[in-house]
Amino acid sequence: MKRATSTLGTAAIILTLSATLLCSAQEQEKDASDAPETPSARSVKSARVDRSDDVPIVGRKRVAIKQSALDESEEGVRLEREIIGREIADYRTPSGGGKYAIEDEYGFLRTIPAAAIKSIDDAPDATLGELREACKKRLLAEFGEGFSVKTTDRYLFVYNSSDGYAEWCARLFDNLADGFQRYADKNGFDLKERLEPMTVVVFAAKSEFVRYASNETPGADQIAAYYNLETNRVVLYDLSETEGTGAAATRRRRTFQETKEYLSRPNAAFNVATIVHEATHQVAYNRGLFQRTGPFALWTAEGLSLLFETPNGKASQGGWGYRSVFPVNERQLAIFREVASRTSQKDALRDLIRQDKFMVDLRASYATSWALFHYLYKKRPKELAEYMREIANKPPFTVYSPEDRIADFEKYFGNDWEKLTENLLKFVKRL
Numbered sequence: 001m002k003r004a005t006s007t008l009g010t011a012a013i014i015l016t017l018s019a020t021l022l023c024s025a026q027e028q029e030k031d032a033s034d035a036p037e038t039p040s041a042r043s044v045k046s047a048r049v050d051r052s053d054d055v056p057i058v059g060r061k062r063v064a065i066k067q068s069a070l071d072e073s074e075e076g077v078r079l080e081r082e083i084i085g086r087e088i089a090d091y092r093t094p095s096g097g098g099k100y101a102i103e104d105e106y107g108f109l110r111t112i113p114a115a116a117i118k119s120i121d122d123a124p125d126a127t128l129g130e131l132r133e134a135c136k137k138r139l140l141a142e143f144g145e146g147f148s149v150k151t152t153d154r155y156l157f158v159y160n161s162s163d164g165y166a167e168w169c170a171r172l173f174d175n176l177a178d179g180f181q182r183y184a185d186k187n188g189f190d191l192k193e194r195l196e197p198m199t200v201v202v203f204a205a206k207s208e209f210v211r212y213a214s215n216e217t218p219g220a221d222q223i224a225a226y227y228n229l230e231t232n233r234v235v236l237y238d239l240s241e242t243e244g245t246g247a248a249a250t251r252r253r254r255t256f257q258e259t260k261e262y263l264s265r266p267n268a269a270f271n272v273a274t275i276v277h278e279a280t281h282q283v284a285y286n287r288g289l290f291q292r293t294g295p296f297a298l299w300t301a302e303g304l305s306l307l308f309e310t311p312n313g314k315a316s317q318g319g320w321g322y323r324s325v326f327p328v329n330e331r332q333l334a335i336f337r338e339v340a341s342r343t344s345q346k347d348a349l350r351d352l353i354r355q356d357k358f359m360v361d362l363r364a365s366y367a368t369s370w371a372l373f374h375y376l377y378k379k380r381p382k383e384l385a386e387y388m389r390e391i392a393n394k395p396p397f398t399v400y401s402p403e404d405r406i407a408d409f410e411k412y413f414g415n416d417w418e419k420l421t422e423n424l425l426k427f428v429k430r431l
């Protein structure tokens with residue numbers, strides 16, 4: 001059974017780069033593992049949070065839904081009798097109007113009209129093991145025959161690919177989450193830890209992926225992976241299983257070792273980067289660097305994910321490891337240079353920051369997001385972190401107007417857009 005999401009509140013976050021289209025532009029992956037480690041005043045938190053099965057999950061809410069609301073539930077607004085999860089915002093009004101928003105125990109965002117609510121109280125505590133079991137059961141029921149669930153410290157992978165590919169994904173995602181922690185520590189983001197597992201859906205075949213993804217995003221046949229803000233899931237397919245195209249396509253199930261070798265080839269790097277990109281979105285939203293329900297600056301969300309696309313672990317070791325230095329994203333650099341050479345950049349930065357969706361020139365918007373983010377990350381890291389922190393602390397569901405977006409940006413980086421553009425172009429020229 002498949003749960004179709006009603007609407008994608010913020011569809012813009014779904015990566016719409018075309019894997020197949022851009023694959024040929026893949027450049028040789030550079031082994032930047034010899035890049036110097038930037039000395040950091042802060043010590044990196046090496047100790048991991050305890051996520052054993054007996055760790056208690058506390059502080060959750062239980063929302064009971066009125067029978068009348070269950071009876072008349074419209075299509076797309078399915079409510080269960082009881083919804084348990086983390087409160088996001090209580091916007092109910094004294095007159096019985098408004099809404100209550102909760103992230104349910106499966107990671108879904110639920111916005112419930114006050115009129116449908118019978119009561120809200122504290123949910124009984126559970127253990128992490130019980131929560132994992134409940135999620136696992138639900139995923140197996142939802143995806144059905146042929147699917148298994150793999151559990152790691154932070155993730156649940158529901159998959160019908162080979163075990164080897166699921167294992168490869170598990171290591172990639174865990175490396176990424178470790179790298180994200182290092183990034184957060186280095187930049188002074190004191191992010192909340194999350195015990196609830198993050199879910200990743202791994203299809204064996206691209207055709208199954210496309211069928212599932214078509215319910216959630218347009219252009220599903222053009223992408224290798226995506227993150228859905230509403231379901232909180234990263235969805236992807238086995239990049240190593242199909243060889244050839246069309247009638248010549250053959251499938252094989254690889255072991256972990258074979259998968260690792262296959263996906264360490266330079267020409268696989270673009271698709272792997274797409275997975276890393278989406279995994280970065282997921283971990284950044286789940287750790288509260290950005291808000292799933294609040295305003296965020298899209299260019300920073302994309303800029304950060306594009307930054308993480310360039311790991312500095314050794315590719316020969318399957319190496320999507322991270323230290324605190326991010327090599328240049330060569331693909332985005334090439335696009336940005338090309339864009340900057342043919343169009344005036346006079347208003348480009350301002351236009352980018354005003355947007356909450358990339359509407360017009362997607363390629364240019366992504367490349368400019370990367371260039372600006374990379375530049376500020378290198379040259380003004382403190383202000384960039386403060387700017388991001390300020391936005392992350394805005395209340396859920398607040399409207400973030402283009403004017404406010406500009407004002408927030410100017411507060412940290414000044415209002416001399418010409419100078420900023422000039423400095424960015426100079427910086428990019430030297431890369």
Ligand SMILES: [Zn+2]
Pocket residue numbers: 013014015277281301302305
């Ligand atoms: Zn993205």
